[in-house]
Amino acid sequence: MDNPSVNKPLNLGIAGLGTVGIGVLRLLQNNQKTITNRAGRPIRIHAVNAKNRHKNRNIDLTTFKWYEDPLDLATDPDIDVVVELIGGTNGAAYELVCEAIKNKKAVVTANKALIALHGNELAKMAASQNVPLLxxxxxxxxxxxxxxxxxxxxxxxxxEIGGILNGTCNYMLTTMTRTGRGFEDILKETQQLGYAEADPSTDIDGLDAAHKLAILASLGFGYTFNFKDIFVEGIRNISPHDIHYAQELGYTIKLVGMAQYHSENKLELRVHPALLPQSSPLARVNGVINAIRTKGEFSGYLMLEGAGAGEGPTATAVCADIIDIARGNTIPMWGTDWNELRPATLVPNSDFNKAYYIRLIVEDKPGVVADIATIFKENNVSLRSLLQHKNHMTTDSENTVPIVLVTHKNRESSLLKSLKAIYDLPAILEKPIIIRIEEP
Amino acid sequence: MDNPSVNKPLNLGIAGLGTVGIGVLRLLQNNQKTITNRAGRPIRIHAVNAKNRHKNRNIDLTTFKWYEDPLDLATDPDIDVVVELIGGTNGAAYELVCEAIKNKKAVVTANKALIALHGNELAKMAASQNVPLLxxxxxxxxxxxxxxxxxxxxxxxxxEIGGILNGTCNYMLTTMTRTGRGFEDILKETQQLGYAEADPSTDIDGLDAAHKLAILASLGFGYTFNFKDIFVEGIRNISPHDIHYAQELGYTIKLVGMAQYHSENKLELRVHPALLPQSSPLARVNGVINAIRTKGEFSGYLMLEGAGAGEGPTATAVCADIIDIARGNTIPMWGTDWNELRPATLVPNSDFNKAYYIRLIVEDKPGVVADIATIFKENNVSLRSLLQHKNHMTTDSENTVPIVLVTHKNRESSLLKSLKAIYDLPAILEKPIIIRIEEP
Known part of the structure; x- marks a missing residue:
């Protein structure tokens, strides 16, 4: 338990003074005494860096050294820990983290894209330099x-590790469910509230959730894999109609990120909208909240639910890492030596084995249902239910009806093959809508 | 990051081979390679102890040294960590932990009563000997x-820290809610399922939840206090009628443990049945599951939900502590130096300020409601609603009716004073039922 660094202050260099950076400054100032007690030594901000020195941030920066170039934080001999809050996959964030490790500085980062795409390389570097990267x-x-x-x-x-990994999508789907309003309409409102970016694609197309899922899977299963092989589908095609029908069937639509261990060297990682049974724990997670559920051989199910973003919560996480370093945390980046991680291949979506929700828009004439059922039968796709709805979706075409199908668990390739054949039927008027069902 | 103990095995002495002890043995055997990787060194069981050596445990104990006396684990020079899984507030568990610390051994325990009642004393001992106690x-x-x-x-x-801390009570209340059956009936079934002890009082009278709450409050707020000052009320008086009326009002009845920071040196700690709004996160936690929610100045709300007991989950927690010790975890027992903990007084229940559910059984005659309302008014207790129900509670007395009242937030002393006066009214036939309402 002897720790030579007890009472020696830990000096930070912080790069990036956006929401999270300012939060870290505020938290370190506000709770200085508590943090010193819990870290066993004072934690001091030595230097900071941001793009614009003169932006009004409502916080006094004059007591910290200012660097115009973030890379200077990596070489300042008075800095023990570089805190990277710049963001972005490559560029300044990547260079800073590499330089800091090369200079034997501990690193704390909030950058999911960086870790998801360069995690293994950085883990190797950090291990070879014997510095923590949290x-x-x-x-x-x-x-x-x-x-x-x-x-x-x-x-x-x-x-298994999975859950609601993107607050923007969850807020949007929650609001669509509550109000019955459409995607574009809710997106505009979400942007006005500041929950979605001006260019919302990283969130709504699922990339943000995929970054998080990749990190969780590497950490939880101990594997490396090709990030681009993660199956990713966003929420742009979710309509109020499908939300409505899903509810009638006892489901809620959420964007989920799921990682499953299949077998030695084989994992399933996917991000997509899913129908969750209304009684399932994740179905009840509403608004901008995130939730992650793990399933372990011994530990069973464990779920954590809370703020996925925001100044205070994210700053608390950054400062927890800093306190860990102050206390002498020596755990390797992936929880185990980087060279213990084995390569895995990811299951392609054609091999997924799930139940599916399907909505078809068909011409209202005899024999259509029989044709559809026959095609599913020929492809060995087993159906759980088929419901022909009254048309409340369109008013301009009285002769069309929506048909909502729910399948049992089927191989996705068989399902897609069936739907291709079904779409070729003259009575099928629109491209079929397919949403995966996530059941325990 | 240099750790002289890397690769040197960590040797355990385990006392107590009940459900958790056997789980720890199984987990350490089953996941040996993973655990060695993550701990950075092998973890070995050197010696074990239990009351009965010859009991069939379906696990091979012959490779471990056997001690008849648990205290021998504390003095065996080959043991690095004593794992106390005996249980009990005093006696063997207490003596073993004290002796282990005196002999400069790290300690891991699953004993909530021991930590709740002797935590500060043990924290001081562990700090003076410079050993971790997890x-x-x-x-x-x-x-x-x-x-x-x-x-x-x-x-x-x-x-704020609080939640559903007792799986037995939560299972019973969930089942009562689902089936409408009575307390005694469900208790018997719960005992048959093994979720309640033959003497269930520690669980159903709230003591178990109070132990957990005391630990969470000391840890989360950094205070010591008198354990006996925690307000504790169990679930014996919860009837299907109240569960039914609560549901009608939009609430679910749960046993909650809540700790709140009031002001410097003043905390509110209470364990009692409560009406939770059906939309609140804790209301949806059903069965034997536990859930704990924290509220922090910066971190906001965070909720953790999972198995509160059971071989696998509890063994995972014990082994996490062991791995932390293997990696060199040096965090003081309460997260801060034991002498940083300040004494706090606990708010007596007369000073609670809550909304209340009250059920009265009254003689069905004119003027009763007016008498009740007048008494509340005289005591400045403000009512939110008053509902006179049809009598479906008793069949033998057609002239009685239940009245269900919900108050706004009031000082509990005023409420209790009113109810005393109300109970003195000749038309009040039974002792009033009071259940606190837990609202955000």
């Missing part, structure tokens, strides 16, 4: 899922 | 709430 804030802001998987569940083997 | 499994089995508060939320100041 990234609690990179996944789901205020939810300590990294520490939970890396430390609390360290003895167990996880077989 | 107790993740002592609160809510597989939920890593100790690590979350101590490490993930270390930078923040918590203002």
């Amino acid at each position: 990234f609690e804030a990179a996944v789901a802001g205020g939810i300590p899922i990294i520490k939970t998987i890396k430390e609390a569940l360290a003895a167990d083997r996880l077989i | 107790f993740e499994a002592a609160v809510a089995g597989g939920i890593p709430i100790i690590k979350t508060i101590k490490e993930a939320l270390a930078a923040d100041r918590l203002i």
